Structures are given as C-alpha cells and as structure tokens.
C-alpha cells in the first residue's frame with residue numbers, strides 16, 4: 001500500500017471526487033456488514049430451532065443486498081465520472097505546465113518521456129485517485145471500527161482480529177520502499193521504450209535512408225527486454241507482499257472462527273464474529289486488487305515530479321499587458337546568454353537596435369547565435385546579463401501572453417497541426433473571419449494552392465502538415481504570422497523551402513507585411529537579406545559589423561568573407 005506524498009498533494013486538486021468515492025466505498029462496506037449481521041441473526045435463529053424467526057432478518061438481508069447493488073452501481077458511476085474528471089484536470093495541469101516550461105524544456109528532455117507521463121502516467125493515476133486512494137480510506141476505517149465493535153462482543157475475538165488487521169496493514173509496509181524503487185525502475189524502462197518508439201516513428205524516413213531500421217529494431221527489442229525484466233522484478237516483490245497479506249487475512253479469519261467455535265459465545269455472537277471477521281478483511285482484499293490498477297500511476301510519480309518541479313527557462317512575472325500596437329523600437333542592450341551545460345555564451349555582450357518599422361537581417365556563420373537572438377526576443381530564454389527592450393521597456397515587464405501576442409514568428413521548422421488549413425491559420429487569431437484568412441494567404445502567396453486543395457480551406461492537413469510541400473508549409477506559416485497582425489515580426493529564413501518563382505512572390509508579400517512592423521530576419525541566403533534595411537553580421541555571439549549590403553561589401557570585412565565562403569549563397 002503506497003500513499004505517495006507527492007500524489008497525495010496532487011490529490012488536493014480532486015479532494016471532492018476522492019471523498020465522494022471513499023464515501024460510497026464506506027457505504028458499500030456498511031451494507032456488507034449489515035448483511036453479515038442480519039445473516040448471523042438468521043443463522044442463529046435456525047441454530048436455535050426457530051426457522052420462522054429467521055424470516056424477518058433474512059428479508060432485511062435481501063433488502064440490504066438490493067440496496068448494496070444500488071450503492072455499487074452508484075460507486076462505479078461516481079468512480080468513472082471522477083476518473084474522467086481527474087484525468088482531464090491532471091492533463092490540463094500538465095499541459096499548462098509544459099506550456100510554462102516552453103520549448104527549452106523539451107530540448108533538454110526526450111519528447112517521448114513527457115508524452116508517456118502525459119498519456120500513460122495520467123491513465124495510471126486515474127485508477128490511483130479514483131479507486132486506490134478511496135479504498136485506502138475504507139481500509140483504514142472499516143477494519144478498525146469492526147475490530148473495536150467485535151472486541152465489545154468478545155475481547156479474545158477482538159484481540160485475534162486486531163492482531164491480524166494490524167499485521168495486514170503494517171507488515172506489507174516493509175516492502176513499500178523496495179516496491180517503489182522497482183516501480184521507478186520499471187517506469188524508467190517504460191519511458192525509454194516509449195521515447196525510442198516515438199523517435200523511430202518520427203525518424204523512419206531517415207532510418208530507412210541509412211538502412212538503420214534493423215539496428216533500431218534490435219535496440220527496441222533490447223529496451224522491450226529491459227521492460228520485461230524490470231516488470232518481473234517488480235512483480236516478484238509485489239507478489240510477496242500480496243502473499244503475506246493473503247496469509248494474514250486467512251490466519252485472522254481462521255483465528256476468528258476458532259474463537260467463535262470455542263463455545264464461550266452464544267449462537268448469534270458466534271455467527272456475528274465469524275461473518276463480520278470476513279468483512280474486516282474485504283477492504284484489504286479490494287485494496288490489493290486496486291493496487292494493481294493504480295500502481296502504474298505510482299510508478300509515474302517520478303515523471304510527474306520531473307515535470308511539475310522543473311524550473312521554467314523564463315518566469316511569467318510581468319504584469320503589463322499593454323504591448324505596443326505600433327511598430328516599436330527593439331533594443332538588445334549588452335545581452336549575454338549561455339545555454340545550461342555550456343561553458344561558452346551563445347550570445348555575448350550583444351548590443352543591437354532595430355528602429356521602429358526597420359527590417360534588420362541577422363547573418364553569420366552557423367552557430368553564431370542568430371536563432372538564440374530570436375529565442376531571446378520571444379522570451380523562450382532570458383539573458384543572463386543585459387536586457388532586451390521594446391520602446392524602452394524590459395521584455396520581462398510584460399506578461400508572457402501579451403508579449404507573445406506582440407511578436408509573430410515564422411520559424412525555420414514550421415509546425416502545422418493535424419487539422420484543417422483554416423484551423424491551422426486560426427491558431428494565430430481564433431476569431432479571424434474567412435475573408436481575413438483568404439487575405440492573409442493571398443499576402444503570403446498561399447491562397448492559390450490552398451484554393452486548389454480538395455476542400456480548400458477546410459482540407460484536413462496531415463500531422464506536421466505532411467501532405468504539403470516544404471514551400472507550401474512555409475507559406476502557410478507566413479500567412480499564419482501575418483494573421484497574428486503583431487507589430488514585431490521574426491522571420492527565421494522564411495523562404496528557405498521556396499522555389500525562386502514563389503520566392504519572388506513571397507518577397508513582395510514580405511515587403512508588404514514588413515510595412516509598419518519592426519522586423520528581424522534571420523537569413524541564410526543573400527536573397528533573404530536583399531530587402532532588409534540593414535544587415536547585422538554576428539560572429540561568436542556578438543555583432544561583428546552592421547550596415548547596408550553594398551557598404552559591407554566595400555568594407556571587405558566579415559560580411560564579404562561570409563559571401564565569399566558561400567555562407568550566404570544567392
């Protein structure tokens with residue numbers, strides 16, 4: 001019987017549901033005890049040779065059995081309802097938590113691990129909260145109350161049963177620590193297997209291209225074997241615990257039977273002791289059943305703890321919601337940022353101003369810190385030193401939701417969700433009208449191909465937009481960013497997957513989109529910097545030089561070397 005502290009704290013969120021299940025569990029136990037007492041009375045009458053007198057208690061016993069059936073139905077209904085509610089609440093909390101932790105968390109952990117916690121862990125916790133915890137309450141209340149009552153009928157019977165109940169409740173606790181450790185080992189093996197499976201599915205094309213599918217299959221088989229071994233190890237401990245409990249239950253019941261048959265009690269008392277002793281242990285037997293349903297949740301506690309206690313990369317402590325609606329001045333002021341676990345800063349003492357309405361193209365060799373600047377501007381991470389301001393106000397003063405509503409992003413790895421084109425676009429602005437969707441798509445050069453899809457804007461896209469080409473995906477991402485209508489635009493190589501003809505159309509669209517917005521373009525190609533008002537060259541996380549394309553070429557500095565080294569191909 002494991003009542004984990006962290007899980008009990010989590011149960012605080014669903015106290016009402018757990019209490020309702022426990023209350024009905026107690027009522028069901030009371031019905032069982034009532035039935036036992038009435039049967040004892042009936043049997044005693046039969047034993048005394050007065051079968052007629054047994055009719056009334058028997059009739060009551062049938063009524064109690066009918067009432068119990070109704071209670072069992074109610075308990076099952078409430079348990080299923082509570083389970084669904086618990087799952088929904090936990091998932092909401094965990095998903096909200098993942099949102100707070102942001103992408104920085106998922107780069108530091110395996111997606112499959114978080115997914116396993118969110119799906120399987122929460123499923124396991126449903127049974128833990130809706131069945132196991134209420135039964136723990138019943139198990140602690142019912143046997144103790146019954147032993148106390150039986151002790152008033154016969155002290156010896158009370159002592160024998162009391163010892164057995166104490167043994168059943170206390171002795172298996174000796175295995176709890178081992179059981180929890182084995183549960184954690186099993187969960188770790190389970191999470192690794194799930195992560196490898198997810199990665200294998202996501203990377204199947206790459207694996208096949210390199211002929212590595214077989215090797216990965218062998219690795220998965222190894223992981224599955226590890227899971228089997230840890231499951232068996234956990235099962236062995238669990239079975240010992242269950243065996244000891246079962247032995248104590250049988251010993252207690254046998255002890256009570258011996259006392260009842262000892263001749264000191266009258267017929268009614270003897271039958272009462274005998275039948276109620278069985279009811280003493282019913283909650284313990286049920287607890288053991290529910291334990292097997294809920295132990296996946298207990299095993300998941302590490303994954304949950306990891307998620308709930310992880311420090312978000314940025315704290316949402318800002319209060320302001322008044323993000324500028326006009327193009328603001330963006331300033332990086334002596335910004336330094338080092339990724340956790342790295343000894344060299346990705347961005348070092350970087351100062352950069354983007355004037356209101358200006359478009360700055362950030363260029364530089366791979367690893368120079370361009371994407372890190374975009375991440376800092378969106379507050380996926382915060383500077384270790386220095387600050388970033390919009391119109392002179394530190395980004396940290398705004399609430400994160402307000403800040404992110406003010407910055408639209410077209411990322412290098414566009415993510416489109418399994419849903420219709422319209423659903424994907426409305427992520428940026430849920431209330432957007434159909435006309436606004438069409439206008440945004442037209443501006444991003446996407447309307448033509450969307451209109452040609454089988455169901456136009458209602459066409460369902462595959463996961464990650466898998467049914468579209470790379471260029472189409474990027475144009476949709478651009479349309480989504482335009483729909484957000486934010487005063488700051490971050491474009492991370494927004495035209496990298498687009499053919500030259502479409503690129504010219506997008507360049508025009510972008511020129512329109514940039515009007516009235518402050519824009520940071522992370523560029524990998526000359527074509528992407530051509531239209532910028534200014535080019536800023538980054539090297540080793542700092543500004544190496546800045547200016548217009550021609551001026552920089554004339555200066556024959558780092559920019560010229562970048563162009564010459566084909567780091568910025570045409």
Ligand SMILES: Nc1ncnc2c1ncn2[C@@H]1O[C@H](COP(=O)(O)OP(=O)(O)OP(=O)(O)O)[C@@H](O)[C@H]1O
Nearest residue numbers: 107339342346364365366367368369370371372373
């Ligand atoms: N999540 C991360 N954890 C640790 N280090 C990181 C992380 N992301 C980036 N880095 C490191 O920070 C440095 C800057 O990376 P960044 O992605 O900003 O460069 P970039 O100029 O955008 O490169 P590219 O043009 O190749 O995309 C690199 O040395 C990179 O290895």
